[in-house]
Amino acid sequence: MVRRLGTDIPTEDRNYYITTPIFYVNASPHIGHLYSAVTADYLHRYKLLQGFNSRFATGTDEHGLKIQQAADAAGQDPLSFCTKVSERFKHLFKSCHISYTDYIRTTEERHRCAVEHFWTVLQSKGFIYKGNYEGWYSTQDESFLTPSQVGDAKDSSGKEIKISLESGHKVEWMIEENYMFRLSEFRSRLQEWLEGNPRAVQPERFHHAVLQWLQEDLPDLSVSRQRSRLQWGIPVPGDLDQTIYVWLDALVNYLTVAGYPDTHSQWWRAAHHVVGKDILKFHAIYWPAFLLAADLPLPQTIHVHSHWTVGGKKMSKSLGNVVDPLERSQRFTIDGMRYFLLRQGVPDTDCDYDDDKVVKLLNAELTDSLGGLLNRCTAPSLNPAQVYPHFCSDSFPSQGTEAHKGRAVDEDYHMLDAVRALPAVVEQHYESVHVYKALEAINRCVRQTNGFVQRHTPWKLGSGDGRDQLWLDTILHVSLECLRMYGTLLQPIVPEMADKLLSRLGVKPEEKSWAALDFLVKYQGKDCPFEGRALGPDTGVLFNRLERPNAEKGKPKKAKKATKVKS
């Protein structure tokens, strides 16, 4: 059933709080970051259309050794360096119509207060103690590893080194006194949470992965570094010789935005995170354990997505094999890029980025299929009055006894069934963040509608015959009704293009919500508010055909080195 405001959503459940990861500002954003942002953005827009009070937070993660080193290398002080890179993320998001409501930087005062408070709560409840950490540490991942997570490798000069088996990054043995979090005490509570909430981590394979990790070693977690090694971070309250671990600091951003420690409960209980699979452990083990320790509710859902790769390797700032999202969204348009990422990206598996694929997909689905349908059905040659045509139930009678009297054939009735069922199908896939399946379903229906028009060749119907004219109008009415459904459902994905489509159909702003997804009401004998209404004046092309990229120029740069070791 399609969820609508005022029908099946209790008032207290209307808040929805969606977050992206906050992005590490050690270098400029790439396609992978835009993908996380676009994923959260469509969820936010979709929830608003359904009538939820949606809040959408993104921002930048600005502390830690990597930033300290990157700022040093750039000859800048860390805050100026962070501000510059953070602005690049903000600029990208604004340019790509990422409609965030909150942008947080972990160097903000409000965040420092939240982190200090959170730390103090964990410490006062006895979950943080001072101890000696001895073990493997990856500076690149800002993460501690157990011996089973470490393997052997050689660096670019052939020297034997140890690496993280998961990320391929170099690790070092570290011994130092710092603060430890009693992570080991949370194994069974985390298992209970996941087993009792099978949709807490989606898709399912990542849910299983987390349960699997929970069967392995779960040692206490070091949550501070000696200040002498790391100055760029929030000092431990009451111990200025220690800096709070960057991941604890970063994760609390979700609470900071929600108003922690004073006014967070209203939003925090409606939290949904979108994260890349590289940071799943931090979000599905450490973060829930911290929250349990602080007696706070756990997130509703952690939506995990896989990676964009280049030549099979994860697109990554450190590897340098990045594709510039700003340049590509200028070349392929913002909606084009948004559509491609969500249509081609599969949360469960990695996807290789290729400019040629972008062009082929957008030309086929947006220019030819959807744009072609709109163009055909609104063409002045078929619709000289430029109004939403009338539906004639004698030409297209209800299925059953009456059907044989009209001019519609079985396939036409099948198409109506498919389009009528489409909102529920799309909603199911939007909810589970399998957007590619939703877009696949929309595309199938667009193809069926094109087939309907093609089958009945309205351009051959002579306007001299009154019955032909009624049938011609009916074909156009049904097609525009289909287009209205597609435009409404596509709003979260391609907001500008959907708006253009709906405006061309003469749909008013208040008729663009999920509640307006009533399809072809004339067929059910009800009044249709669109009939006879003037079409919108913008007769421009819905999506301009893109040129195929020059074969060499279109290829993203390959990863610099064969090993994944970062220097």
Ligand SMILES: Nc1ncnc2c1ncn2[C@@H]1O[C@H](COP(=O)(O)OP(=O)(O)OP(=O)(O)O)[C@@H](O)[C@H]1O
């Ligand atoms: N290749 C990618 N594909 C999809 N999402 C990505 C990709 N790279 C980064 N992201 C998104 O950005 C988040 C943060 O990534 P991060 O800032 O560490 O970028 P990165 O390029 O992997 O950086 P680094 O190379 O320094 O590790 C990820 O959890 C994910 O949500």
